[in-house]
Amino acid sequence: MITYTSTDHFVLLPGLLLALFGCAVLLLDFLFPKDVKGRGWLVGIALSGVGFASWQSWQQYLYLKAHSMTPLVAFNGALVLDGFALFFNGIVLASAALVMLISYRYLEDEKEHHTEYYALVLFAACGAFFLNGGLDMVTIFVGLELMAVSFYILVGFLRTDKRSNEAAMKYLLLGGFSTGFLIYGFSIFYGLTGSTNLAALATVIPARGANDPLLYLAIVTTLVGLLFKIGAAPFHMWAPDTYEGAPTTVTAFLAVASKTASFALLLRVMLVGLGTAREMWEPLLTGAAVLTLTIGNLAAISQSNVKRLLAYSSIGHAGYVLLGLIAGNQTGLIGVSIYLLTYAFSTIGAFLVLIALRRRGVAVETIEDLASLGKRYPYYALLMLLFLMSLAGLPPTAGFIGKYYIFLSLVESGKYGLAIVGALYVAVSLYYYFRLVRSMFLTESIEAQVLAPSNGVRLVLALTGIATIAMGILPEPFLRMAAISLGR
Amino acid sequence: MPNVPVPLNYYLTLSAILFMIGAAGFIIRRNIITVFMSIELMLNAVNLTFVTFSYQFRQVDGHIYSFFVMVVAAAEAAVGLAIILTVFKNRSTLTIDDVSSMKN
Secondary structure, three states, X not given: OOOOOHXXXXXXXXXXXXXXXXXXXXXXXXXXXXXXXXXXXXXXXXXXXXXXXXXXXXXXXXXXXXXXXXXXXXXXXXXXXOHHHHHHHHHHHHHHHHHHHHHHHHHHHHOOOOOHHHHHHHHHHHHHHHHHXXXXXXXXXXXXXXXXXXXXXXXXXXXXXXXXXXXXXXXXXXXXXXXXXXXXXXXXXXXXXXXXXXXXXXXXXXXXXXXXXXXXXXXXXXXXXXXXXXXXXXXXXXXXXXXXXXXXXXXXXXXXXXXXXXXXXXXXXXXXXXXXXXXXXXXXXXXXXXXXXXXXXXXXXXXXEHHHHHHHHHHXXXXXXXXXXXXXXXXXXXXXXXXXXXXXXXXXXXXXXXXXXXXXXXXXXXXXXXXXXXXXXXXHHHHHHHHHHHHHOOOOOHHHHHHHHHHHHHHHOOOHHHHHHHHHHHHHHHHHHHHHHHHXXXXXXXXXXXXXXXXXXXXXHHHHHHHHHHHHHOOHHHHHHHHHHOOO | OXXXXXXXXXXXXXXXXXXXXXXXXXXXXXXXXXXXXXXXXXXXXXHHHHHHHHHHHOOOHHHHHHHHHHHHHHHHHHHHHHHHHHHHHHHXXXXXXXXXXXXX
């Protein structure tokens, strides 16, 4: 007997709204004229979809708060609504809204403005919701693929651009490959438990013993799939090419929404499903984290393309977040949440400066293109400096809080070696971030460009800039939000 | 003749072999379409594992999972072939090594 209860509806509704508005954008596309104004209306519809989903998520938050944050399980344990899911849903919604606001003019300039773009953003966000809240391997798999397939199209959205094609192809092939590994692991988990639920997995593992080869195989293949998705070494090779070739707005969305949702999935699988097998996956993840930090930060040094540099730095950030998970205490988990939140705003901001400058005819590709930015566009240069400081983790910006909690958790749990490695790579990252800063402020260039403002870009730059500063100076409210993600 | 069913291990070994052939094909082959087919082979190996376990447990969960895998694989193939088509249009080649303009 299949029933659809009011609890199911309440838990599902925000994701459902995103999917419905995505379909609405696709269908209404035929009704609106194919010009700038008609597309503007459709962007409005897509944004209102994010708005309704945010409103409904807020209702969910109020409900959970009134019931002392007790998780709400729906669809016979397939989907869960808890603080964790809400927190990550919030990041996804914020990034989707910001990306839609900046995409309008960007796509007009690229002459590839098709409103399917906004539908795909909504579908990707919907898929991310099922990763954040999924407890069943079927739900997780379908959510993951909904997000991934939407992103494959978004990455290749500039159809006539060779690099965009190439990026989409590489992302598609490596993404499909990693999905294969992930669900091969899931299929073995199913064989071990007789259930596709993550919670059932946790009860079976203690009985299997710590060195069961089949369990080990399942953990390793699942980890291969998950590390691919978060862009961690040694499975990071898709990230630089995809980030470089994709339209810059999509790069920002990919770096934020896809990464945070994949991290939510990783945390859910590791802590809920495999929480009792910690001694099996912790060494594997530790190795991956150290390798990720090394490759991400060392490869970033030699990059000349700014997007590629930011891609490697984003690989490095995945390493820090993994360190928080390895520390494993409450501080570490708060650190993971707050790190991903701060990373989201700083990353969107940094890519946005590249977009804003591109709109002025300075197609920012290489570091040299940023030359004398400080003189020509002092505001943009200062904002870029702010975002880079946050990504490097310098006070008083947001990034400092994230790194502070990650390192604090490592020290608290006695993992001094990892803390030292992490701190060393912060020093390395300062070097390549300040190569950009040096280029902006200390290098001369003769070109002069005419300004042409875009309100969406200005608004989002202001929002991300304010968020990056506010989180650094007044971290309390944001730390409370991160505490919600732990159900407190 | 005694009526003995095929042991479970045979199916699981077959699916593991299929999965490894798929993974090896992904890494070794240089034609984009063949690489894409290798991914499909990996997904089908997973299906076989799910159906085997599902048969063992006398459940439908695994069968249903394999249906979802098929549907998703079809969606991925639709998008994937479209992407490969645009790559071919822009470059007139289907060799992976020729489609790598972005380098460190």
